[in-house]
Amino acid sequence: MSSSNSFVFCLFLLKLVINPGVTAAVRFTTDGQPSNVTVLQGDSVHVHCRVTGLLRENKYFIIWLFNNGYIRTDKVRRNIVSRFTSESRDRSELTAVSSFNITHTETADQGFYRCTLYENNNPVLTSKQGFVRVISRPKFRRQPSNQTVVEGQNVTLSCTVENYDVAHYVKWFRRGKIIADYSIHETNKSHPGDLSSQEVSGSGTFDLHINNISREISGKFQCKVFARGYGKSILQSNTARITVRYPPQMLYPQCNSSNINNVYMQGDVIEATCWAKGGNAPVYFEWMKGGTINNGTLEEFGNLYVGKMRWNLTVHDDGEYISCNMKGFAILNDRQCIIGPLKVQSSRVSTFVSTDGYLYTNSRIFCTVFCCQRKPNVVTTS
Known part of the structure; x- marks a missing residue:
């Protein structure tokens, strides 16, 4: 070995002895450097550094930097916790773990964080930067x-x-x-x-x-x-x-009357029925005859609705229509059914004497073969 090469080799050995912290043994563990993290404003965040291969005879400490400036800690919201443990078999090497903790994060805490290991007051190892993203809380x-x-x-x-x-x-x-x-x-x-x-x-x-x-x-x-x-x-x-x-189907309401032919005599009583089935919204019925609105009666059987209304008929109802209008908040357009036109005949009282000598009065002038031999002295009133 030449004299120049021997001199360089000696300098290298001297450097290892004076500053053993630069040896290859001092290193961050695989997951021992700060990583990027996203946190919601008001939540807590923890940034870690983990270094292994430290020699027991040396003095070490770790500092944290935020956006290349030193971090100021407090006892309320920001603190640093560091510890050194022995993990080697001969207990000659130490592992350092340091954590920078923030509780109740604020948007001002967003930025880059990194740690630096000091050995005997000299910086020997600096981590990569980890970005802490603080999302404003809406x-x-x-x-x-x-x-x-x-x-x-x-x-x-x-x-x-x-x-x-x-x-x-x-x-x-x-x-x-x-x-x-x-x-x-x-x-x-x-x-x-x-x-x-x-x-x-x-x-x-x-x-x-x-x-x-x-x-x-x-x-x-x-x-x-x-x-x-x-x-x-x-x-x-x-x-x-x-x-x-939604209301019952469009085929409703349906209605009918007590006389399917709608032929009545003055003084008769007509009973009209209106019904609807289905839907999930309640309905009711309004009846109209001759410009007068009536509610009638209403019965409910689950989603079956039955309305009824009765009228005493007069000759003025001849030719009239009865309408049943289905109502309810779910019915957006008018829906109705119609009964009519009604045929109402005037009532005529006929008095006559039958062949058996009895006097008969029939308001509908019903006459049978058995009794209707009309005498000349029949008196008819209307």
């Missing part, structure tokens, strides 16, 4: 609420978020499935109903519009706020239930 100014609507109407579910920024986005859920996703500005067309979502730019308003709502889309809806890179929702609205009411 809150709702408007949330969706329960609604009961009629099939065919339009519905709007409200969702307005305060403290909304570009890191946030909103999704609408129905029965646990996504129906509108503002991260990609898309509405799920596979769900029943005419859905459209609208974001009012910059306002944090994300309303869900349902046009011409159908009974198939009833259920529970929820608005959730997410943050990009965070994974799970950071804010959930109330669960709003939409109940869709």
Whole structure:
């Protein structure tokens, strides 16, 4: 070995003895350096460093840096916990674990964090930087609420978020499935109903519009706020239930009268019946004859509704119609059935003497072969 090479080799050995901390044995463990982490404002975060291969005879300590500046700790929100343990068989080497902890994170805590190992007051090892991302915590100014609507109407579910920024986005859920996703500005067309979502730019308003709502889309809806890179929702609205009411089928109401031919005599009593079946919204009936509205009686048998009304007929009812109008908050357009026209004949009293010598009076002038040999002295009154 030449004299020059011997000199260089000696210097290298001298450096190892003077500063043993630079030996290859001092190193970060595989997961021992700060990593990128996303935390929600107000939650806690912990950043770790783990160094192994430290020699027992040397003095070590770890400092933390935030955005290349030293971190100031306090006893309330920010603190550093470091410990040294022996993990080698001969207990000649130490492992250092240091954790920087923040409780009740604030947006000002966002930035780059790294640790530096000092040996005998000299920095010997610095970790890579880990970025702590602090997402501002939003809150709702408007949330969706329960609604009961009629099939065919339009519905709007409200969702307005305060403290909304570009890191946030909103999704609408129905029965646990996504129906509108503002991260990609898309509405799920596979769900029943005419859905459209609208974001009012910059306002944090994300309303869900349902046009011409159908009974198939009833259920529970929820608005959730997410943050990009965070994974799970950071804010959930109330669960709003939409109940869709619908009336009986279009073939109802149906009605009839006590006389299928609608032929009556003055003084007769007509009883009209009106009924409807199906739907999930209650109905009732209004009766009209000669411009007068009556409610009559109503009976309910589950989703079968039966209404009845009685009138005493006069000759003035001849040619009249009786209408049964089905009413209810779920009936958007008038629906009715008609009885008539009524045929009401005047009542004529006929008095006559039969062949057996008896005097008969019949208000309907019914005459049978058995009794109707009319005498010349018949007196007729009307």
